Amino acid sequence: MKKIIIVLGVSVLNICFANPKYQLGQFLFFDKVLSGNKNISCATCHHPLSGTGDGLALSVGEGGAGLGVTRHLGFGSSRVHGRVPRNAPHIFNLDPKELTTIFHDGRIEVSSKYPSGIYSPAGFDLPEGLDNLVAAQAIFPITSSDEMAGQKNENTIGKYAAEGNLKKLWKEVTNRVVAIDEYVELFKKAYPQIKNKNEINISHIGNAIAKFEEDGFRTLNSAFDQYKKGNKEALNPSEIRGMDIFYGKGKCSSCHSGNLFTDNKFHSIAMAQIGPGKGVGFNKQEDYGRELVTNDIRDRYKFRTLPLRNVAITGPWGHSGAYNTLRGIVEHHLNPKKALFSFDQSQVNLPEDKIFSKKDFTIMNAKGILTLIGRTSEINKIDLLKNEVDDLINFLHALTDRSCLDMRHLVPKRVPSKITINE
Numbered sequence: 143m144k145k146i147i148i149v150l151g152v153s154v155l156n157i158c159f160a161n162p163k164y165q166l167g168q169f170l171f172f173d174k175v176l177s178g179n180k181n182i183s184c185a186t187c188h189h190p191l192s193g194t195g196d197g198l199a200l201s202v203g204e205g206g207a208g209l210g211v212t213r214h215l216g217f218g219s220s221r222v223h224g225r226v227p228r229n230a231p232h233i234f235n236l237d238p239k240e241l242t243t244i245f246h247d248g249r250i251e252v253s254s255k256y257p258s259g260i261y262s263p264a265g266f267d268l269p270e271g272l273d274n275l276v277a278a279q280a281i282f283p284i285t286s287s288d289e290m291a292g293q294k295n296e297n298t299i300g301k302y303a304a305e306g307n308l309k310k311l312w313k314e315v316t317n318r319v320v321a322i323d324e325y326v327e328l329f330k331k332a333y334p335q336i337k338n339k340n341e342i343n344i345s346h347i348g349n350a351i352a353k354f355e356e357d358g359f360r361t362l363n364s365a366f367d368q369y370k371k372g373n374k375e376a377l378n379p380s381e382i383r384g385m386d387i388f389y390g391k392g393k394c395s396s397c398h399s400g401n402l403f404t405d406n407k408f409h410s411i412a413m414a415q416i417g418p419g420k421g422v423g424f425n426k427q428e429d430y431g432r433e434l435v436t437n438d439i440r441d442r443y444k445f446r447t448l449p450l451r452n453v454a455i456t457g458p459w460g461h462s463g464a465y466n467t468l469r470g471i472v473e474h475h476l477n478p479k480k481a482l483f484s485f486d487q488s489q490v491n492l493p494e495d496k497i498f499s500k501k502d503f504t505i506m507n508a509k510g511i512l513t514l515i516g517r518t519s520e521i522n523k524i525d526l527l528k529n530e531v532d533d534l535i536n537f538l539h540a541l542t543d544r545s546c547l548d549m550r551h552l553v554p555k556r557v558p559s560k561i562t563i564n565e
């Protein structure tokens with residue numbers, strides 16, 4: 143009897159890990175073949191071993207080299223052409239049932255105005271057949287010149303990216319993937335309705351990547367969850383006091399609400415802005431955040447309420463990764479305006495560069511702009527004692543699911559294109 147149970151247990155485990163769509167998605171997530179110059183994958187900026195981010199304030203896109211906090215801007219003519227303007231957020235718990243919007247400005251969101259049910263930068267040209275907004279998101283990093291596509295004179299994908307020809311770009315990426323026989327077999331296993339490789343399209347790619355992200359990075363068993371399920375020992379007294387502050391006088395849960403600690407909305411908390419920005423405002427270096435999607439000036443400097451599960455291991459924090467400590471970003475919330483003006487630039491974790499570094503703090507040194515940003519803050523001042531802030535931070539640590547402290551099993555040993563995944 144015992145034997146049967148063990149055998150059953152193992153086979154259930156195998157079925158779970160051998161889900162063909164998941165396996166396909168895992169390979170695609172780590173495979174640089176999706177990028178124009180075959181030098182960067184999703185995992186480069188969302189690596190399981192760096193909290194599903196990259197540990198840097200602003201990501202280093204295609205042309206860079208290395209992984210995690212040691213990643214740098216690369217060498218020679220293939221070196222990166224500019225800094226990526228925002229921080230790579232963690233991608234834990236991408237649950238399409240709970241999230242109605244993703245990206246710092248929400249440029250992908252659930253919307254009944256579109257036949258696909260999803261608003262995205264592609265508007266009505268969003269391909270059919272995408273499972274949800276996580277799948278829709280997954281087909282956009284490959285369209286960005288600096289992130290994955292490369293420059294127009296470097297490769298065909300880079301050329302289509304420069305022309306804004308998404309249809310051709312997605313077709314080109316698909317062609318590249320289906321030129322690899324092992325992938326064709328994996329697609330046929332993942333989507334049994336596919337009989338011929340011509341039937342494979344970019345939505346199959348997006349859906350598989352999303353399946354891997356959703357299942358691989360699902361981490362919902364923190365001490366806080368155990369406490370909620372009734373294990374009153376799961377949180378220590380300081381964490382419980384911190385929880386009371388979070389849901390009480392700290393008012394954190396007025397924005398960080400729900401199971402993932404986000405209201406799926408956009409707020410200004412007068413966050414520091416560093417780096418090249420999004421091509422608007424002062425010196426074309428500001429990031430207007432949500433306004434870039436809605437064109438409504440009332441949305442200026444508003445950014446998406448970031449979900450807080452595993453937040454202790456997902457630094458640096460904020461849309462520009464300005465804060466290099468969890469304490470720093472928490473204290474920012476307590477008095478955003480003051481924190482903005484007294485921001486310590488030396489903490490910012492970015493690879494040095496003769497040209498880029500000169501512009502990293504243009505906005506932070508422009509007092510007039512800081513005044514404008516400060517005025518929009520929806521938080522005025524929250525009075526907490528030093529030990530209360532400590533409790534609050536301890537509570538945030540209790541949102542870490544320990545399984546995400548060791549995610550080596552999510553890293554494949556190889557990918558079908560045979561391109562290295564080591565850097």
Ligand code: HEC
Pocket residue numbers: 171182183184185186187188201202203204226228229230231232233236243244245246247279280281283284288289290351
């Ligand atoms: C060069 C680094 C880089 C690469 C490569 C990259 N990303 Fe990202 N990712 C980012 C940055 C930066 C953002 C935030 C962009 C923004 O909000 O404007 C982001 C945002 C996301 C988000 C939204 C998370 C949220 O909470 O809003 C998801 C999901 C994601 N990326 C998945 C992927 C997938 C899948 C791939 C591969 C197809 C990929 N990324 C490739 C840097 C990268």
Ligand code: HEC
Pocket residue numbers: 246388392393394395396397398408409410411413445446447448449450453456458459460461462471472475476520521524534
């Ligand atoms: C008015 C809404 C609002 C309130 C209230 C609020 N936050 Fe936030 N929080 C945000 C927004 C918006 C961001 C993202 C800002 C950005 O990216 O620039 C954020 C970001 C964060 C981050 C960084 C997450 C990451 O992954 O980078 C932490 C940590 C955080 N908040 C904790 C708290 C705590 C603790 C409190 C209570 C003291 C709190 N927040 C109250 C809106 C709010």
